[in-house]
Each structure stands twice: as structure tokens, then as C-alpha cells.
Amino acid sequence: MFTPREVECHVPTAPVIRSNVPGSFAWSVFHERHPELVQRVLRALPYGPGERARVEQLLAESTSGVLEPLPESAQDGAQWLAWGEGLWGRPWGEAPFLWAESYFYRRLLEATGYFGAGAWRGVDPFAPFKAAELGGASVDEELAALADLDGLQAEVLVASALWGNRADLSFQITAGVAGAGASELLVDEGALLWAELKHRPGGLVCLVADNAGRELLPDLVLIDFLLRQGLAGRVVLYVKPQPYFVSDATMDDVLATVERLRNAQPDAAREVGRRLWQAMRGGELDVRTHAFFCAPLPYREMPADLAAEFGAAVMTVMKGDLNYRRLVGDQLWPPTTAFGEVAGCFPSSVAALRTLKSDVIVGMDEATVSRLDGSDEAWRTSGRHAVVQVSVRT
Numbered sequence: 001m002f003t004p005r006e007v008e009c010h011v012p013t014a015p016v017i018r019s020n021v022p023g024s025f026a027w028s029v030f031h032e033r034h035p036e037l038v039q040r041v042l043r044a045l046p047y048g049p050g051e052r053a054r055v056e057q058l059l060a061e062s063t064s065g066v067l068e069p070l071p072e073s074a075q076d077g078a079q080w081l082a083w084g085e086g087l088w089g090r091p092w093g094e095a096p097f098l099w100a101e102s103y104f105y106r107r108l109l110e111a112t113g114y115f116g117a118g119a120w121r122g123v124d125p126f127a128p129f130k131a132a133e134l135g136g137a138s139v140d141e142e143l144a145a146l147a148d149l150d151g152l153q154a155e156v157l158v159a160s161a162l163w164g165n166r167a168d169l170s171f172q173i174t175a176g177v178a179g180a181g182a183s184e185l186l187v188d189e190g191a192l193l194w195a196e197l198k199h200r201p202g203g204l205v206c207l208v209a210d211n212a213g214r215e216l217l218p219d220l221v222l223i224d225f226l227l228r229q230g231l232a233g234r235v236v237l238y239v240k241p242q243p244y245f246v247s248d249a250t251m252d253d254v255l256a257t258v259e260r261l262r263n264a265q266p267d268a269a270r271e272v273g274r275r276l277w278q279a280m281r282g283g284e285l286d287v288r289t290h291a292f293f294c295a296p297l298p299y300r301e302m303p304a305d306l307a308a309e310f311g312a313a314v315m316t317v318m319k320g321d322l323n324y325r326r327l328v329g330d331q332l333w334p335p336t337t338a339f340g341e342v343a344g345c346f347p348s349s350v351a352a353l354r355t356l357k358s359d360v361i362v363g364m365d366e367a368t369v370s371r372l373d374g375s376d377e378a379w380r381t382s383g384r385h386a387v388v389q390v391s392v393r394t
């Protein structure tokens with residue numbers, strides 16, 4: 001069980017998103033994305049009849065059944081029982097969307113034997129997808145672009161880490177080529193991010209990773225840049241403790257990506273890989289994790305030990321859509337709500353680098369919202385729009 005942090009945190013209220021509204025984005029995740037995901041998982045690995053039956057049963061339960069708790073043998077069973085108090089026995093769609101999705105991924109690991117005593121223990125059900133992406137041509141292209149690394153500006157590296165967030169394998173299941181088409185940066189507070197880092201160079205920078213592969217690669221290049229320029233004296237890279245939301249990065253993915261860099265062409269990419277390896281050995285790059293990163297809760301409910309880690313940072317860079325939902329709260333905020341008003345409880349200054357792939361959005365101006373609402377596009381979920389939003393802790 002987590003020890004909650006003691007903090008006075010006042011945020012406005014807004015309706016919590018749930019997946020029980022047919023036609024909504026959240027509903028489509030459970031009724032369109034998950035069925036396809038389950039089929040892909042069952043095709044990608046030769047799970048036996050027991051695992052397959054449990055996975056199919058989970059899909060049926062999560063689309064038309066009620067929430068059942070984890071088996072008593074699960075090591076985190078008591079924690080989930082507490083998190084789900086009042087929800088057990090109710091339809092999945094009645095639970096908060098963030099809660100229900102987190103629980104779906106936890107149950108998928110249960111069904112595939114990830115935490116069991118058998119041979120499937122520790123086997124990442126999404127590993128085949130992640131490996132295909134990391135070994136693929138688009139990563140070759142990203143690596144080739146590193147030939148001109150010394151000429152690349154800080155802003156370009158942030159843009160690359162930002163748009164790398166389009167490469168999210170769960171999103172691509174229903175969106176096709178993620179966020180295909182022209183892209184638009186709706187809010188760009190990148191200058192504030194760099195000003196803060198330059199104002200307080202040499203401190204701790206935290207980066208909370210999102211997806212492996214095409215996203216983690218530019219994240220690592222950005223980390224290398226921060227260390228090389230002395231903008232950060234130390235970087236903590238946070239990854240998930242277990243497979244989650246298909247392509248979320250774990251320690252295995254960090255190691256595979258650093259290895260990919262160390263063996264890459266051109267030389268500049270290999271040099272990045274070599275420096276990252278050394279930085280990990282020397283402690284300047286510390287890869288860490290915490291059970292809270294797979295918890296069904298917003299960051300404002302993070303436990304005291306994790307809050308203390310973030311509290312020591314000059315800046316935390318928060319990657320991706322899900323981290324954004326957890327940072328501001330998975331709620332239907334009026335889009336003009338100030339980012340700092342809902343993210344300001346975070347223990348350090350925080351910069352969100354996020355492409356929009358779910359309904360949550362804050363920090364917009366009225367005119368942009370009207371223009372986008374007047375267009376035909378599902379702009380909140382298409383993956384074509386992005387924000388760089390910063391809240392500075394004074």
C-alpha cells in the first residue's frame with residue numbers, strides 16, 4: 001500500500017471521464033481498440049488454451065460484464081481491492097476511464113501469466129510489437145538524422161521528443177498511421193522550459209517516459225543533450241515497472257534502445273549510445289521506476305516517497321497523453337482552464353510534451369478552441385495536434 005503524501009492541493013472540479021457513453025472516445029477504446037488489441041496479442045505469441053481463454057474472458061467481462069477483483073493470490077490484490085472500493089460488481093463503463101483502462105492492462109498481465117509461477121512469467125505480451133518497431137525502418141530514419149547531431153538545436157530535440165509521442169502502438173490500433181497528416185502545435189511554451197533549465201543549470205531533471213521505440217529514442221537523445229550541455233547535472237528517467245498500455249517503456253526497452261544506439265549508423269548515433277551507457281554506469285543517468293506509474297490514479301495522489309523524488313528536480317518533463325491525463329486529472333475541463341491551475345500541485349516545475357490522443361485538454365485560448373470545434377476533425381483525439389505546456393514552481 002502507498003503512503004499518501006500530505007499536501008494541500010486545491011484544484012477546481014470537472015466531470016470525470018467514464019467509458020459508458022456509446023460513441024465517445026472512451027467507449028471506443030473498450031469496444032473497438034481493446035478487441036483488436038486482444039486479437040493481436042493472441043496472434044503475436046503462442047499462448048496456450050488457458051491463457052487464451054482467460055484473455056477472451058477478460059475482453060467479454062470488460063465490454064459486457066462487471067468488474068471482478070484480481071485473484072487472492074495476486075501480490076497487489078489487496079491494493080487493487082482498495083483502489084476499486086465501491087466499483088466491484090459494477091459494469092466497467094461506470095468506473096473512471098483512467099481507472100478502468102489501468103485495471104484492464106493489469107488484468108491482461110494476469111490472464112497471460114505475467115505474474116504467475118509458470119513459464120510465461122515475466123514475458124511482455126507486447127514485446128513482439130515493440131521489437132518490430134525498434135528494428136524497423138522508421139527508427140533507422142531517426143538514427144540517420146543524428147548524423148548532424150551537433151547542428152541540431154535544443155528546440156529541434158524537444159520537437160522530436162514531442163512528436164515521437166505519436167508513435168504509440170495502442171493508439172495506432174484504431175488510428176492507422178498515428179496522427180497522419182499535417183500537424184499543429186497548439187500551445188508552445190518550450191521557451192519557458194529552456195529558460196528554466198538555463199536559469200538553474202546542473203540540477204536534477206526528471207523525465208517520465210511514455211512509449212518505447214520511436215518515442216524513447218528521441219527522449220534518450222534529449223537526455224544526452226541535457227547532460228552534455230550541463231543543463232542537467234543528473235537525469236532520472238522514469239519507466240513503467242511492468243508492461244502497460246501496449247508500448248509503454250520498461251527497463252527492458254531502455255536497455256534495448258541504448259543497445260540499438262550503440263550499434264547504429266551513423267557514428268554520431270553510436271556516440272550517443274556510448275555516452276548514455278557511461279552515464280548510466282556513472283549515475284548521471286538514473287533509470288528508475290515505481291509501482292505508482294501503473295496505478296489508476298492522478299499524479300496529485302502520488303505517494304510521499306515519489307513526491308520527494310520529483311520535489312528535488314529543477315524540472316520534470318512529462319511525456320505523452322496518458323501522463324497528461326494523470327497530471328491534470330482525467331476530467332472534462334473547460335479547455336481554457338489554466339494549465340498551472342490543474343497541474344500546479346506537482347512537486348516540481350513540470351513541462352508536458354503531449355500529442356492529443358484523448359478528450360482531456362487545458363491551457364487553450366478561446367479563439368483556437370472555437371476554430372477547432374468548428375472544424376470537422378476530432379481534434380482532441382486525432383493525434384495531429386500537440387502541446388508543450390509548462391508550469392513553473394516558484
Ligand SMILES: O=P(O)(O)OC[C@@]1(O)O[C@H](CO)[C@@H](O)[C@@H]1O
Pocket residue numbers: 029101165168170171210211245319320321322323325357358
Ligand atoms: O500515453 P500515450 O501513449 O501518448 O497515449 C495513450 C493512449 O493511446 O491510450 C489512451 C487510450 O487508450 C489514451 O491516453 C491515448 O489515446
